[in-house]
Amino acid sequence: MAGSAAPKHDVFQAIADPTRRSLLKLLGEEELPVTAISSHYPMTRTAVSKHLRILAEAGLVSERRVGRETRYRLEPEPLQELKKWLAYYERFWNNKLAALKRFVEDDEPEAPADRTIVDTSMGKTDL
Amino acid sequence: MAGSAAPKHDVFQAIADPTRRSLLKLLGEEELPVTAISSHYPMTRTAVSKHLRILAEAGLVSERRVGRETRYRLEPEPLQELKKWLAYYERFWNNKLAALKRFVEDDEPEAPADRTIVDTSMGKTDL
DNA sequence: AGAACGTGAAACCAAATGGTTTCATAATAA
DNA sequence: TTATTATGAAACCATTTGGTTTCACGTTCT
Numbered sequence: 001m002a003g004s005a006a007p008k009h010d011v012f013q014a015i016a017d018p019t020r021r022s023l024l025k026l027l028g029e030e031e032l033p034v035t036a037i038s039s040h041y042p043m044t045r046t047a048v049s050k051h052l053r054i055l056a057e058a059g060l061v062s063e064r065r066v067g068r069e070t071r072y073r074l075e076p077e078p079l080q081e082l083k084k085w086l087a088y089y090e091r092f093w094n095n096k097l098a099a100l101k102r103f104v105e106d107d108e109p110e111a112p113a114d115r116t117i118v119d120t121s122m123g124k125t126d127l
Numbered sequence: 128m129a130g131s132a133a134p135k136h137d138v139f140q141a142i143a144d145p146t147r148r149s150l151l152k153l154l155g156e157e158e159l160p161v162t163a164i165s166s167h168y169p170m171t172r173t174a175v176s177k178h179l180r181i182l183a184e185a186g187l188v189s190e191r192r193v194g195r196e197t198r199y200r201l202e203p204e205p206l207q208e209l210k211k212w213l214a215y216y217e218r219f220w221n222n223k224l225a226a227l228k229r230f231v232e233d234d235e236p237e238a239p240a241d242r243t244i245v246d247t248s249m250g251k252t253d254l
Numbered sequence: 255a256g257a258a259c260g261t262g263a264a265a266c267c268a269a270a271t272g273g274t275t276t277c278a279t280a281a282t283a284a
Numbered sequence: 285t286t287a288t289t290a291t292g293a294a295a296c297c298a299t300t301t302g303g304t305t306t307c308a309c310g311t312t313c314t
Contacts, residue, residue: 012142012143012145012148013143015139015143016139016140016142016143017301017302018139019302021139021212024216025215028216028219033260033261034260034261034262035259035260035261043302043303043304044303044304044305045260045261046261046262046263046303046304046305047302047303047304049261049262050262050301050302050303051302053262067260067311067312068259068260068261068310068311068312069259069260069261069311070260070261070262074216074219076216076219076220077220079213079216079220080220082209082213083213083217085148086206086209086210086213088152089151089155089201089203089206090210092155092201092203093203093204093206093207144271144272146272160290160291161290161291161292162289162290162291170272170273170274171273171274171275172290172291173273173274173275173291173292173293174272174273174274176291176292177271177272177273178272180292194280194281194282194290195280195281195282195289195290195291196281196289196290196291197290197291197292
């Protein structure tokens with residue numbers, strides 16, 4: 001099941017919207033159908049539904065059909081990608097070494113390398 | 128001297144774009160001027176410059192004028208907001224899906240898990 | 255069966271986004 | 285001084301995004 005998710009929207013994009021972050025929080029509490037969910041928001045039911053779809057495509061919520069309603073609930077796993085991404089940067093505030101490094105670099109007249117191709121992950125980070 | 132950060136763009140939005148995430152990574156390595164930065168990307172210098180501005184508005188990079196160039200570098204503090212946001216959801220995979228998750232991808236034996244969420248490594252969001 | 259409910263799809267729209275080209279300006283080099 | 289370099293600002297453009305209204309369809313309740 002590890003690779004069953006083929007995220008059309010990535011997590012970063014999914015959580016960029018405040019409404020969607022709010023939805024995640026709401027759906028972490030309990031599973032809810034669309035109409036109940038949308039009653040919490042100042043927008044139409046359809047708009048909420050579209051946000052839910054984007055979250056679903058990112059794998060952050062699951063849909064379950066129950067009778068005539070569709071119930072949504074939080075699916076936290078994809079957030080691990082975020083966590084992993086963040087972990088890379090923790091060294092910058094956990095280590096004061098980073099600050100030291102910058103200090104040293106500031107003393108240098110010229111930094112040599114702009115050849116370093118740090119960027120390897122411009123596209124998708126499909127896990 | 129905590130940054131006079133009045134984020135015009137929020138962090139969530141800033142990191143939503145893959146190019147901007149790549150920029151953060153690049154600028155974590157070293158401070159760089161715009162032209163050097165943009166040589167790594169398939170878009171115009173101006174486009175890169177705009178991305179940098181968005182990152183700067185989110186407080187994620189700082190600009191420093193040196194002669195005729197503007198050097199940018201990573202400013203990791205605002206990422207703590209992200210970390211804090213994420214921390215809320217950790218309980219969800221620490222509880223139910225923990226076993227499954229751990230099976231799929233063993234990350235770090237970090238948090239003691241099923242206790243509280245409180246991650247002591249970051250006391251403040253206030254910088 | 256017919257009415258009411260819960261939802262998704264479609265068509266549409268305004269604004270934001272990511273990109274471009276062109277131009278102006280400040281700093282350095284000749 | 286004049287030319288060149290590094291950059292930002294402005295105008296512009298196509299696509300995406302977040303929202304709406306309308307409509308069709310399956311499910312449940314009389």
